[in-house]
Amino acid sequence: MIFVYSMIFVAILSIAFTASIKKNYKIYYALASVISIAVSIYEILRIVSHPKLNGLMLNFERAFITGSVGVSFFILVMFAGALSTKQIVGRKLMTVRTELSIIASILILPHGIVYFVRFLILKLPKILQGKMNSPLYLAYILIGIVAFIIMVPLFITSFKFAKRKLKGSKWKKLHRLSYVFYLLIYVHIMLVLLNGRIDKIKVTSYTVIFAIYTVMKIIKQRNIKVRKSNIQSMHT
């Protein structure tokens, strides 16, 4: 249920505080960074000693380190591009799309880095010694790494200073990679879920969300194409 709660929390926050996020984006980036640093420190401490978090704090930490909160922000970024700006929710999300994508990236950094280091230290030696053989596990780790590598340039070029340096067409071309990124995230999550005890609520929630997004995006692109060709035919 952590994903469902994260999704609800992130959606309410983003829609209720759109104006505040737009205006005070630096504060939100700072807050996301503080959370990411705290989560990373806790995860490092977990390797060397046994710090104990309980109850709500433990659930909070899990929500961030497992990627649930970060992915919830990415899902809103996806829908910002798929919803019509004629609808209030679509309009609100569209105005803070860049800010939400930066917050999402900051929040997913500990997940990508901590899990990658854990893989290198704990799992890779076993795999190399032939003591561990799980193709599904390797597949989702590899897909996670590729998704993370794609995310880094998208993250950096979302900041204003980097946007100014890249030409509009180059920026657009680069950011088309976000569709590959979304697909990889979905496959990564599905493989993670298939690898463990299958959580039907999670599989259904992610699949329904990504399927609705895909259909809405295709419809939006088709409408844009039709509108463009109508304008062109009016001018000829």
Ligand code: HEM
């Ligand atoms: C930007 C890239 C990434 C995103 C958006 C992402 C997202 C996620 C999400 C949402 C989950 C939770 C699935 C669930 O609900 O059970 C997950 C699980 C997992 N991811 Fe990633 N991930 C990314 C990159 C990586 C990388 C680079 C690694 C490691 C090299 C990794 C390793 C894992 C592992 C081990 C799990 C299972 C966690 C567990 O069962 O507690 N991920 N990922």
